[in-house]
Amino acid sequence: MRNMTTNELKRKSLVYRQKILQYIVKAKAGHTGGSLSSADILNVLYNDVLKVSPNSFSSPDRDRYIQSKGHCVEALYVVLADRGFFPEEELNTLCQYQSRFIGHPTRKVKGVEQNTGALGHGLPIAVGTAIAGKLDDKSYKVFTMLGDGELPEGSNWEAALCAAHYKLDNLCAIVDKNSLQITGPTAEVMSTDPLGRKWEAFGWVVKEIDGNDIDALQRAFNSLPFENGKPSLIIAHTVKGKGVSYMENELKWHHGVPNADQYRQAINELNQQIAELEA
Numbered sequence: 684m685r686n687m688t689t690n691e692l693k694r695k696s697l698v699y700r701q702k703i704l705q706y707i708v709k710a711k712a713g714h715t716g717g718s719l720s721s722a723d724i725l726n727v728l729y730n731d732v733l734k735v736s737p738n739s740f741s742s743p744d745r746d747r748y749i750q751s752k753g754h755c756v757e758a759l760y761v762v763l764a765d766r767g768f769f770p771e772e773e774l775n776t777l778c779q780y781q782s783r784f785i786g787h788p789t790r791k792v793k794g795v796e797q798n799t800g801a802l803g804h805g806l807p808i809a810v811g812t813a814i815a816g817k818l819d820d821k822s823y824k825v826f827t828m829l830g831d832g833e834l835p836e837g838s839n840w841e842a843a844l845c846a847a848h849y850k851l852d853n854l855c856a857i858v859d860k861n862s863l864q865i866t867g868p869t870a871e872v873m874s875t876d877p878l879g880r881k882w883e884a885f886g887w888v889v890k891e892i893d894g895n896d897i898d899a900l901q902r903a904f905n906s907l908p909f910e911n912g913k914p915s916l917i918i919a920h921t922v923k924g925k926g927v928s929y930m931e932n933e934l935k936w937h938h939g940v941p942n943a944d945q946y947r948q949a950i951n952e953l954n955q956q957i958a959e960l961e962a
């Protein structure tokens with residue numbers, strides 16, 4: 684946790700978006716759209732919510748964040764580098780032969796709690812970690828972020844049942860609901876709506892917010908747990924490709940890599956948004 688103003692956080696999200704693109708271009712690979720949609724969630728978590736730092740990362744009392752939508756690792760790496768878990772220049776090796784910065788989260792990178800990327804694993808691990816916290820009488824909180832296209836994995840729903848059964852009010856799951864997945868709109872590939880009512884039926888307390896709104900994210904995280912004795916779910920409505928006009932809501936940017944002209948335009952657009960924020 685750092686005491687940053689909301690405006691500082693908003694600026695940080697824009698810089699994070701630039702860095703996500705920078706390292707995806709350098710690697711010539713990456714999950715662009717879903718990293719951009721989730722940048723604000725990760726920003727608020729790591730700069731305003733999570734009690735974890737490079738120094739406390741080995742402490743049993745640290746808060747845990749497990750990234751279930753592991754393919755969007757570029758966003759996580761950029762935020763972890765900014766928080767000092769490793770030197771940012773190491774991200775220049777992203778996806779290169781023998782680099783530990785592979786295209787999905789790996790515990791070889793300091794700050795990463797769990798190896799993920801096969802969808803449907805993060806929530807079950809988060810549930811186990813939250814149960815362990817209760818058994819050990821620890822006060823840490825457990826957070827996990829899922830994609831809406833990830834939710835059809837059955838393991839999520841077993842974990843959802845389990846979290847309510849064990850009254851895991853130390854657990855918060857965030858669905859980055861950008862409404863697109865890899866092959867099409869989530870509603871067409873495998874509809875998950877009405878999403879909130881499904882989770883409520885499983886015993887969770889649900890809040891729906893604009894997941895690209897820093898204030899809304901801060902308010903939601905500040906009110907955890909939403910109810911004592913129940914796990915909390917934030918449905919974060921986001922825009923895939925957020926911040927770059929030609930990427931927003933465009934399926935092909937799920938894992939598209941911008942060419943030189945596209946990259947220049949994206950950085951310019953984000954610079955423009957930074958200038959507007961500072962005006």
Ligand SMILES: Cc1ncc(C[n+]2csc(CCOP(=O)(O)OP(=O)(O)O)c2C)c(N)n1
Nearest residue numbers: 717754800801802830831832833863864865
């Ligand atoms: C078990 C498993 N099946 C399939 C995939 C391939 N895959 C990678 S990303 C993706 C779509 C995920 O969509 P969503 O969770 O909505 O991610 P976002 O749109 O936020 O990037 C799929 C099916 C995978 N990584 N793991």
